[in-house]
Amino acid sequence: MTGGRKVAREPKTAYRMASSSTKLLVAAIDFGTTFSGYAFSFRHQYETDPTKVSGKVWHSKTGLLASMKAPTCLLLKPDQSFEAFGYDAENKYSELALEDEHKKWYYFKRFKMMLHDRMGMKRDVELEDELGKSVSATKVFSLAIRYLKNDLLQNCKDQATEIYEKDIHWVLTTPAIWSDAAKQFMREAAVKAGINGDALEIALEPEAASIYCRHIPLQRTEKGGKVSVETFSPGSKYLVLDAGGGTVDITLHEVTKDRTIKELHQASGGPWGGTRVDEEFRKLLIKILGCPVFTKFQHNYMDDYLELLREFELKKRDIKTRI
Structure with a gap:
């Protein structure tokens, strides 16, 4: 803490x-x-x-x-x-x-x-x-x-x-x-x-x-013709999960009385970002094709290799999670 x-x-x-x-x-x-x-x-x-x-x-x-x-x-x-x-x-x-x-x-x-x-x-x-x-x-x-x-x-x-x-x-x-x-x-x-x-x-x-x-x-209210917008009030606690390409950072904060932010727990996380998915995709291709074939494809057909990575990135964005 x-x-x-x-x-x-x-x-x-x-x-x-x-x-x-x-x-x-x-x-x-x-x-x-x-x-x-x-x-x-x-x-x-x-x-x-x-x-x-x-x-x-x-x-x-x-x-x-x-x-x-x-x-x-x-x-x-x-x-x-x-x-x-x-x-x-x-x-x-x-x-x-x-x-x-x-x-x-x-x-x-x-x-x-x-x-x-x-x-x-x-x-x-x-x-x-x-x-x-x-x-x-x-x-x-x-x-x-x-x-x-x-x-x-x-x-x-x-x-x-x-x-x-x-x-x-x-x-x-x-x-x-x-x-x-x-x-x-x-x-x-x-x-x-x-x-x-x-x-x-x-x-x-x-x-x-x-x-x-x-x-x-967070909330928009109208009273007597006047519009007011409310944000996090003092005492509000919230968790921030920053899931990026390389790392995932998790922090827990609280809004203080003077409207500053207090860290309730030290940031934690690890190298669990989206590139982990890319690496698993690469491993799958090597498992299917064999390392020599994949390496030859990457070195001798770089334009196709780059296009493959772009297409994979598009597919990742289209994935929808059902709960």
């Missing part, structure tokens, strides 16, 4: 912004195992409606997939310089594979869980891409964060908003069950990506979700 620790971190989508803050904008990057995205909120928007947050809708090349996040995929050129992220990385790598020109390029996907799998990791650790070629983990993470950061800034400009980086408070999310070393690694990768460390806050994903839940309207 934590003895009622108060949650004081900024949430992933910028729902808590002190009125005394000098920053005009809170920008948050949600770096996920399977999908990543960002959101931002201006101070004047927060003061009017704390749940009013802007983001971006990402689209696949075929238009079959559209969501508030893009696949956590990074494509690097043969010289290890940045080429593409998200759906663009998937599409470009698939095109290279069709021409059998992909083997010198570096393609990374769902690499975030390395920070959970290697709790005692060192800064010089390397990541292996889809074909087993290695690149510095710091470089891979920082290039991905840099892309999301720059795309967010461009999104603000496209909305005819003149904003400077000095006006931004940055938030980067991590799973609650990660080690301090993993959280520090993400902070250092973000700084290397060009984010000012003094304006950067690391937020735990379930606590971010919890702070948002505190602002969700």
Whole structure:
């Protein structure tokens, strides 16, 4: 038990912004195992409606997939310089594979869980891409964060908003069950990506979700022509289950009298996210086809392999649970 620790971190989508803050904008990057995205909120928007947050809708090349996040995929050129992220990385790598020109390029996907799998990791650790070629983990993470950061800034400009980086408070999310070393690694990768460390806050994903839940309207009443909306009242207790692609985080919170949030139990969970389903699907294919055949298919027919994974992702989303 934590003895009622108060949650004081900024949430992933910028729902808590002190009125005394000098920053005009809170920008948050949600770096996920399977999908990543960002959101931002201006101070004047927060003061009017704390749940009013802007983001971006990402689209696949075929238009079959559209969501508030893009696949956590990074494509690097043969010289290890940045080429593409998200759906663009998937599409470009698939095109290279069709021409059998992909083997010198570096393609990374769902690499975030390395920070959970290697709790005692060192800064010089390397990541292996889809074909087993290695690149510095710091470089891979920082290039991905840099892309999301720059795309967010461009999104603000496209909305005819003149904003400077000095006006931004940055938030980067991590799973609650990660080690301090993993959280520090993400902070250092973000700084290397060009984010000012003094304006950067690391937020735990379930606590971010919890702070948002505190602002969700639960009941709408109308009396004498006046409409009022009620949220969680002091003393309310609720459980937050954050089931992501890599991890599942579970936390229990209570709204205090001064409307802050108190943690009733330390966050728990484990590496039980959606990628576990993908791994079991891969094991099933290897069991049916045999490891040599599956490996040959992955290496020599990469475009078909990527299409198979996309189709499987669509099927997963269509599954309905009956109770």
